[in-house]
């Protein structure tokens with residue numbers, strides 16, 4: 006075996022991308038201590054040579070002139086910073102944090118850990134432990150803008166927020182996709198880097214149907230069923246009823262493994278196909294054809310993601326998708342849906358308490374509080390008020406709702422520090438910005454992908470190069486702040502804390518090693534030959550496929566309800582079905598978002614060669630435009646109950662009538678022509694989805710007005 010290259014050593018370093026959940030294998034060529042090219046890795050057994058345009062942009066990010074490479078202290082107005090030494094920054098942060106917590110308790114500190122942070126295994130684990138070690142239950146993240154309804158439906162159905170079924174893309178013959186555009190996004194809560202290949206194969210064996218208000222890049226290639234935004238729950242309820250009436254339910258499976266099916270079917274009474282057709286804008290015959298084809302195809306699966314998670318009925322929509330997969334006997338069957346293989350933990354899926362917001366008593370999901378509660382948590386006086394905030398790898402002023410109130414709130418903080426690569430619209434208000442590493446500057450494993458991989462794989466990558474400037478790894482920064490506060494061991498378990506007190510520095514990677522070695526494919530410290538450990542992974546620098554042959558059959562062991570049953574009914578489900586039945590859909594215009602291949606949420610817009618070809622526009626169906634006397638290139642005022650912005654119209658028959666689309670993540674301070682669409686989304690705690698705390702980001706009622 007050739008010796009593994011050291012960070013910074015000249016040569017071709019195998020690694021993997023950590024920008025999205027596809028985790029594509031890459032080869033980074035290092036010359037004179039810098040990465041000079043990033044190419045796909047044909048030897049990576051998972052991605053097999055796939056990569057998208059964003060991966061090489063990590064070089065532009067890493068070597069960007071505007072990157073923060075020294076600790077910054079705010080010395081003037083928001084955005085005005087001066088470099089300081091690490092010691093000065095960390096000493097001051099630790100001193101102030103300690104005083105705030107001594108006086109106000111652990112909950113006076115809150116963390117917001119943004120999307121890119123979950124792609125760093127060590128950083129993510131250390132952030133969790135750091136928040137906990139400070140005695141704070143105030144964890145915020147983009148969860149409420151992303152996965153919250155999926156987590157809550159999983160809690161109801163499978164007993165764990167962390168158990169979400171993934172489609173068996175390798176074997177399914179009929180795939181229904183709702184609220185996802187995987188040819189652009191490469192999927193979420195799903196790791197399948199060769200997405201296009203999988204979908205093409207399914208389509209040649211059978212069919213891929215894309216249910217979406219927009220004829221997306223994915224919908225264009227496969228069968229598109231346009232749906233009115235925010236109405237999917239009706240469609241799915243009607244499909245479930247059709248399955249029942251056609252006798253296509255898998256009564257054996259339901260009798261053996263499921264509780265609550267009868268109650269759910271009773272509640273389907275009013276959800277007939279004619280009403281669904283009228284509400285969803287889909288022909289009743291089409292709905293019937295889809296339902297029957299799904300029920301009759303042995304290897305069939307429904308997959309959904311963010312497009313149905315941020316509407317008023319996100320959680321019940323996710324539940325109905327689970328119910329369809331389960332009632333038709335697709336769970337745990339080849340070509341149906343399954344729980345991915347997680348080499349870090351076997352057996353029952355983990356459970357977590359449901360955090361509740363201090364103001365508004367809103368529930369959280371996956372251990373995270375809903376972001377809508379953050380501004381009030383800072384602004385409203387009282388016990389447990391947030392006085393210190395840490396934002397790692399996040400930009401909630403652009404990505405979350407209620408930006409104006411959030412800006413007002415962060416100005417009120419006694420301490421605000423951020424770990425980031427750049428000054429952004431949120432951390433420009435911080436007292437300190439601490440520079441961190443990019444993914445080519447740190448070692449890692451694809452931790453986030455475990456349990457969502459269609460074909461389980463693992464890889465260990467060392468850092469390719471040394472950090473630019475004075476950038477440090479996130480876990481080191483947390484450790485050093487904690488140490489200065491007198492917390493020598495910010496770890497979750499007593500044994501580890503003891504080791505910390507004894508002066509043993511437990512690197513988070515050692516914890517992952519322990520989890521791998523004792524996990525379902527682990528080497529059990531030598532007892533199992535060819536078992537997993539970090540050092541075993543080091544022998545396979547391009548990554549290895551894991552033996553997951555029993556994935557389909559093992560689903561039952563993971564169910565976290567004590568009795569081992571799947572549940573399709575509880576008081577909250579009853580309440581949500583009732584709310585859905587009584588909901589009045591209006592005919593007004595609705596706004597949804599979209600993602601572009603060349604941008605990533607709010608932050609890849611910094612890469613000039615990616616962003617040059619992008620102008621965010623409001624997509625409007627030509628007839629909706631004509632009715633209002635609008636044409637492509639017109640500037641319009643787009644308004645909702647919350648706010649109003651000025652945007653550029655692009656007429657497009659990609660859109661279903663009545664639905665408009667504008668991408669999120671824009672509104673950067675240096676360019677006023679592109680707006681932050683989240684200024685239009687509901688911004689009050691009582692307006693969000695109450696069962697999951699999810700923000701409403703899609704299907705927003707809006708009006709359009711031509712500018713003079």
Ligand SMILES: Nc1nc2c(c(=O)[nH]1)N[C@H]1C(S)=C(S)[C@@H](COP(=O)(O)OP(=O)(O)OC[C@H]3O[C@@H](n4cnc5c(=O)[nH]c(N)nc54)[C@H](O)[C@@H]3O)O[C@H]1N2
Pocket residue numbers: 025026120151183184185186187189190191192193216217218219221232233234235236237309310311312313316597598599600601602603604605606703704
């Ligand atoms: N290039 C790129 N890739 C990314 C990202 C990125 O910003 N850029 N972001 C990453 C992140 S953080 C995530 S979470 C994933 C998300 O990945 P996806 O879940 O695939 O997200 P989107 O591409 O936004 O697709 C959502 C789809 O839902 C549709 N939609 C909106 N409202 C409704 C509705 O009411 N009903 C139905 N049926 N559909 C609806 C939209 O038209 C859109 O096509 O992508 C990841 N990958």
Ligand SMILES: Nc1nc2c(c(=O)[nH]1)N[C@H]1C(S)=C(S)[C@@H](COP(=O)(O)OP(=O)(O)OC[C@H]3O[C@@H](n4cnc5c(=O)[nH]c(N)nc54)[C@H](O)[C@@H]3O)O[C@H]1N2
Pocket residue numbers: 118119120121122125147150151311397398399400401403404405424425426427429441442443444479598599605606607608669670682683702
């Ligand atoms: N309207 C609307 N709003 C949305 C969405 C939508 O579809 N529509 N999508 C939502 C979703 S799914 C998500 S996940 C959120 C994302 O929301 P956030 O996570 O709040 O924001 P990002 O835009 O991902 O910003 C990431 C920040 O991390 C920094 N960064 C990048 N890499 C690293 C790193 O390795 N280390 C550190 N420390 N920092 C790094 C970047 O410089 C940037 O400042 O947005 C949500 N908001």
Ligand code: SF4
Pocket residue numbers: 022023024025026027028029055056057058059060191198
């Ligand atoms: S698809 Fe995702 S993981 Fe793959 S190269 Fe593109 S951004 Fe990276």
Ligand SMILES: [Mo]
Pocket residue numbers: 120147151193
């Ligand atoms: Mo996301």
